Amino acid sequence: MRVVKSVVEMQHEADRLRVEGKHIGLVPTMGYLHNGHLQLIEQAKRMCDAVIVSMFVNPTQFGPKEDFERYPRDFERDKSLALRSEVDFLFNPETKDMYVPDYGTYVEEQEASHILEGKIRPTHFRGVATVVAKLLNICKPHIAVFGQKDAQQVFIIKKMVRDLNFDVSVFVAPIVREADGLAMSSRNVYLSPEERANATVLHESLKYAEKKIKDGERNVKNLQSQMQQMIRSKGAPSVDYVAVIDPEMFRETDTITKPTVLVALAVRFGSTRLIDNALISTE
Amino acid sequence: MRVVKSVVEMQHEADRLRVEGKHIGLVPTMGYLHNGHLQLIEQAKRMCDAVIVSMFVNPTQFGPKEDFERYPRDFERDKSLALRSEVDFLFNPETKDMYVPDYGTYVEEQEASHILEGKIRPTHFRGVATVVAKLLNICKPHIAVFGQKDAQQVFIIKKMVRDLNFDVSVFVAPIVREADGLAMSSRNVYLSPEERANATVLHESLKYAEKKIKDGERNVKNLQSQMQQMIRSKGAPSVDYVAVIDPEMFRETDTITKPTVLVALAVRFGSTRLIDNALISTE
Numbered sequence A, B: 001m002r003v004v005k006s007v008v009e010m011q012h013e014a015d016r017l018r019v020e021g022k023h024i025g026l027v028p029t030m031g032y033l034h035n036g037h038l039q040l041i042e043q044a045k046r047m048c049d050a051v052i053v054s055m056f057v058n059p060t061q062f063g064p065k066e067d068f069e070r071y072p073r074d075f076e077r078d079k080s081l082a083l084r085s086e087v088d089f090l091f092n093p094e095t096k097d098m099y100v101p102d103y104g105t106y107v108e109e110q111e112a113s114h115i116l117e118g119k120i121r122p123t124h125f126r127g128v129a130t131v132v133a134k135l136l137n138i139c140k141p142h143i144a145v146f147g148q149k150d151a152q153q154v155f156i157i158k159k160m161v162r163d164l165n166f167d168v169s170v171f172v173a174p175i176v177r178e179a180d181g182l183a184m185s186s187r188n189v190y191l192s193p194e195e196r197a198n199a200t201v202l203h204e205s206l207k208y209a210e211k212k213i214k215d216g217e218r219n220v221k222n223l224q225s226q227m228q229q230m231i232r233s234k235g236a237p238s239v240d241y242v243a244v245i246d247p248e249m250f251r252e253t254d255t256i257t258k259p260t261v262l263v264a265l266a267v268r269f270g271s272t273r274l275i276d277n278a279l280i281s282t283e
Helices: A007-019 A035-047 A075-084 A126-139 A151-163 A187-191 A195-198 A201-212 A220-232 B005-020 B035-047 B076-086 B122-137 B153-163 B186-190 B192-198 B201-214 B220-232
Strands: A001-003 A024-029 A052-055 A089-093 A105-109 A143-147 A168-173 A238-246 A260-269 A273-280 B003-004 B024-029 B049-055 B089-091 B107-108 B141-146 B171-172 B239-245 B260-269 B272-281
Touching: A001 A007, A007 A024, A007 A052, A024 A126, A035 A052, A035 A143, A035 A168, A052 A075, A052 A126, A052 B153, A052 B192, A075 A089, A075 B186, A089 A126, A089 A273, A089 B220, A105 A151, A105 B153, A126 A143, A126 A151, A143 A151, A151 A168, A151 A260, A151 B049, A151 B107, A168 B107, A187 A195, A187 A273, A195 B107, A201 A220, A201 A260, A220 A260, B003 B005, B005 B024, B005 B049, B005 B122, B024 B035, B024 B076, B024 B122, B035 B107, B035 B141, B049 B122, B076 B089, B089 B122, B107 B122, B107 B153, B122 B141, B122 B153, B141 B153, B141 B220, B153 B171, B153 B260, B186 B260, B186 B272, B201 B220, B201 B272, B220 B239
Parallel strands: A001 A089, A024 A052, A024 A143, A052 A089, A143 A168, B003 B089, B024 B049, B024 B141, B049 B089, B141 B171
Antiparallel strands: A105 B107, A238 A260, A260 A273, B239 B260, B260 B272
């Protein structure tokens, strides 16, 4: 495994791989790898000849009052996990090289970026789209692998790739959960033991929604209030949103009419914000 | 020469050229080729093994009241000119393929895009940056060639390429002028014979500015008022701006202090808007 810090060197390596006819897979991460990331890497390895894992805590996707500074980082641990997963390149650029002092160009998807997460984090998806565009231009992958846990991010990245004609396939891997159902996230380390125990309610509420929808519930308001009540019963966290989304257009819906809906939620336990979602077949 | 209309086919051809080790040059145009474009093509041919000329009148860089509909188009003439210039690929996509119905991702440089041209045409450079990003992802050039006539566009594209890490060199070719000094532009066909005769004052005013600066003029206000007076004496056109720019940062300046300045202007003769500029050494 090679650790590459330089943008130009990474582009050079990607060109070399492409001339050799190698299929390149990219797994973009912010580091602090958990089993969810390792599954993305496994997926990339199955589909590609060479796997690049990028590790970069991207400042432009954090709002001014968010957790950029305290976001968990442990490069040595990440490096040994990547080595054990037989990653070919670990791309770990410095912030000053990714964003030069007079940096000033952003990529923005203009519709889905402004609902749900985007309403609460107004510049988040602009930062995500921008850094992913940069990583695609630097690592030149044939396939980029993302996790379904960030469902809105996945939608926006797929749309950006289509709209800007990036010649890459976006592969979305399923959510990886702890034994008790909590979706894996680097931010789970922020949780106190009590919050950690209560946080299983996110997945439980999604399972509940799935059962209700399969049993015929079509009224989103009913579903939302039941899920919110269920979540709030656990240590009184603050619910940012519970939403039912048409996954084709990524728009909120009031009545369930489509064969598949995405139920997505964001909840704060103290200062820790967790998201989770489920794609639910209504038939 | 091959005419390619399909985005996927163009990407496939670009991949094939790259695997063969060929150096690809791209000349993005909106068609209605004039000698300025042909010089860009010649430049690309000197530097590259395969030259792609894109012809696409990009709707997103026109404002709602601008000349998108009446912009001059003559594909058969353009095709024979490209053939005569020994272009390898003419990429001529359809608008509906470049911008699908639910299109929604834009690339925006956020500083230089909002002065001069950007003040008068607020969404123009967002449209330019977006379509150039698309064309770079479709044609995958090693070198992209642009004309210095659109000096602000050149600055913004170079900045976008740097900021988003597009692995391409931007080459800027000098302005090509008619015998009487008028900068070549597809929009010159809009001019009436009288306007065409008066339009030479743009270049004359830039030559005047050059002389004044070489003679020691450092006050931009003086220079502007003299140039405006000179321009307005010719058939009373409307001056959108005359500006002196620091070409490193692309910011307007009041006093000339740098070894090189860009003097740029935009003038309307009737409904026809012309731009011109000169890079002037102050030493």
